Amino acid sequence: MLFPDDEKNLDAATAKTAKDDGLQPVPKIDLLQAIIESFVDGIFIVTTEGKLIYTNEFARSISRELMPKEAASNTVPEEIWRVCQSLIESRELFPDEKIIIEFEIAPKPTVKLRLRARWLELCASKHNFLLVTVEDCNLYSKSIAIADAKKYNLTDREIEVWQLRRANLTYREIANHLYITINTVKKHLKNIHAKQQEKNNMNEYKIA
Numbered sequence: 001m002l003f004p005d006d007e008k009n010l011d012a013a014t015a016k017t018a019k020d021d022g023l024q025p026v027p028k029i030d031l032l033q034a035i036i037e038s039f040v041d042g043i044f045i046v047t048t049e050g051k052l053i054y055t056n057e058f059a060r061s062i063s064r065e066l067m068p069k070e071a072a073s074n075t076v077p078e079e080i081w082r083v084c085q086s087l088i089e090s091r092e093l094f095p096d097e098k099i100i101i102e103f104e105i106a107p108k109p110t111v112k113l114r115l116r117a118r119w120l121e122l123c124a125s126k127h128n129f130l131l132v133t134v135e136d137c138n139l140y141s142k143s144i145a146i147a148d149a150k151k152y153n154l155t156d157r158e159i160e161v162w163q164l165r166r167a168n169l170t171y172r173e174i175a176n177h178l179y180i181t182i183n184t185v186k187k188h189l190k191n192i193h194a195k196q197q198e199k200n201n202m203n204e205y206k207i208a
Helices: 004-021 028-037 057-066 078-093 137-152 156-166 171-178 182-207
Strands: 042-047 052-055 101-108 111-120 129-136
Touching: 042 057, 042 078, 052 057, 057 078, 057 101, 057 129, 078 101, 078 111, 078 129, 111 137, 129 137, 137 156, 137 182, 156 171, 156 182, 171 182
Parallel strands: none
Antiparallel strands: 042 052, 042 129, 101 111, 111 129
């Protein structure tokens, strides 16, 4: 949300940067939209009546996953609207509190999403809007697994197993996903934990 003074400052900053670099000034609305579109999290802006006002690219891909193909493109997915309804009800109970409602959903065994809904207050509008952000928990787990792979020198298969394990999949689910046996999953996890312990012991030795 930008206040009038912020808008003037942003206009001046973008114009000055463009002038210094010999580029054409970027319209403020285009700049803000480009920033929102680049967010890793999904962004839904919804009215209290359930009308969809805006989504970014990741939110649109989530909508395609959550809704049947025949659903209209401007329809709010049921899971998104449910968290919005909880936020609307919370305002009736706690009108003076700034509340954020958080849900986690798993539409598929390998997909886990964290939904956060809050009120979006716009100075130029009398309408009430809700902002829902959607975080891909598995994407976060994947980034952690990639970092761990480098830190602990994991093999390609260990990376795959560790990524799914961090996404809270069971041994059986990991085995089915990778077409390996449960014992093989346990073996890989045992090796991963051994490498982690070895690394931790080395760090403790260096500190000592």
